[in-house]
Amino acid sequence: EPEVTQTPSHQVTQMGQEVILRCVPISNHLYFYWYRQILGQKVEFLVSFYNNEISEKSEIFDDQFSVERPDGSNFTLKIRSTKLEDSAMYFCASSDREVRNSPLHFGNGTRLTVT
Amino acid sequence: QKEVEQDPGPLSVPEGAIVSLNCTYSNSAFQYFMWYRQYSRKGPELLMYTYSSGNKEDGRFTAQVDKSSKYISLFIRDSQPSDSATYLCAMTGFQKLVFGTGTRLLVSP
Numbered sequence: 001e002p003e004v005t006q007t008p009s010h011q012v013t014q015m016g017q018e019v020i021l022r023c024v025p026i027s028n029h030l031y032f033y034w035y036r037q038i039l040g041q042k043v044e045f046l047v048s049f050y051n052n053e054i055s056e057k058s059e060i061f062d063d064q065f066s067v068e069r070p071d072g073s074n075f076t077l078k079i080r081s082t083k084l085e086d087s088a089m090y091f092c093a094s095s096d097r098e099v100r101n102s103p104l105h106f107g108n109g110t111r112l113t114v115t
Numbered sequence: 116q117k118e119v120e121q122d123p124g125p126l127s128v129p130e131g132a133i134v135s136l137n138c139t140y141s142n143s144a145f146q147y148f149m150w151y152r153q154y155s156r157k158g159p160e161l162l163m164y165t166y167s168s169g170n171k172e173d174g175r176f177t178a179q180v181d182k183s184s185k186y187i188s189l190f191i192r193d194s195q196p197s198d199s200a201t202y203l204c205a206m207t208g209f210q211k212l213v214f215g216t217g218t219r220l221l222v223s224p
Contacts, residue, residue, distance in 0.1 A: 004158075035212075043159065043203065045211040056210045091158050103149055104212060106158035 002026045004107035006092050012113045013082055021077045021110045023092030032075045033093040033104060034067065036060070043091065049075065082114045116141050121204055121215030130224050134191040136202050138215045141185065144208035148180050150189045151203040153217065159203055163189065194222045 005024045013019050025032050034046040047057040049067050066078045075094075079086055089111050093104040121138045128134055136150075147166055151159035163178040165171045171178045177190040187206075191198055201217040 006158075033212075042216040043205075043214040045213070048210060058211070098209070103161050103164045105161065106151075108156075108158045111156075 004092055004094055004105055006090075006107035006110050008110060009108070010111045010113070012115065015084055015114055016081050019079050019082055019112065021079075021090050021092075021112070023075045023077075023107060024073050025075055025092065025094030026096075026105055027073070029094035029096045029105075031055075031095045031098060031102075032067075032069070033095075034077045035091045035093060035106075036088040037091065037109075038088045046077075046090075079112075082112075084114050087112055087114045118142055119204065119206065119213050119215045122218055123216050125219040125221050127221045127223065128194055130194060130196060130222055132194050132222070134194050134198070134220060134222075136189040136191075136204075136218050136220070138187050138204035138206075139185055140187075140206060140213075142206075142208065142213075143182075143185070145206040145213075146182075147207050148178070148187050149205040149212070150176075150178055151205060151214075153201045153203055159205075162202075191220075194220075196222050196224050198222050 007022045032049040035043050037043045045058050047061045048055045064080045068076050089109040091106050091109045093106045095102040095104050119140045150163040153159045165178050168180050168182045175192045179188040199222050201219045203217045204215040205212045
């Protein structure tokens, strides 16, 4: 069964550094998402992306965050200047239609640790 | 009031028991309801997807939605130790998926 793959599985970075989290969505999917889960808390929406632009973002997704689909297969999340509170699991997800018509398929996440 | 409420558990049951997991929500715009299972250090895995009110069955799993009460349930029959995981309810109206906090289920042999 096709799956969403994320790299790296664990990223450790120092506060203030830039990080790029990478995702390869399922190949025929058109809608892409980033969610995060702080340890012990619920999964939270960050951003949705369709047709090479952001379609919705949460209040968490401020100017320090950006997303990009640099080629036909990768979908990236960049955090420009990491803060301690950015430490979390970051999940990429994709779907072939809008989320109301098609459930999301999630990757196994990247654990980001900011020291 | 939280948009989606879910008891975090843990819920401990013996193997073979029927498990009932529930969520309540406040946003009447939600029409699409999902249950995800999450094992430790893994991403959420879709179990059930339902639209509007009613029941849906898939093997040992049954999802129920009662929009009038803003209440959704997931039933697991003949629970197995391999069902031990965190179960997340999730719902949406149009765009973003809103998750509950997840209920941790422990099925003992």
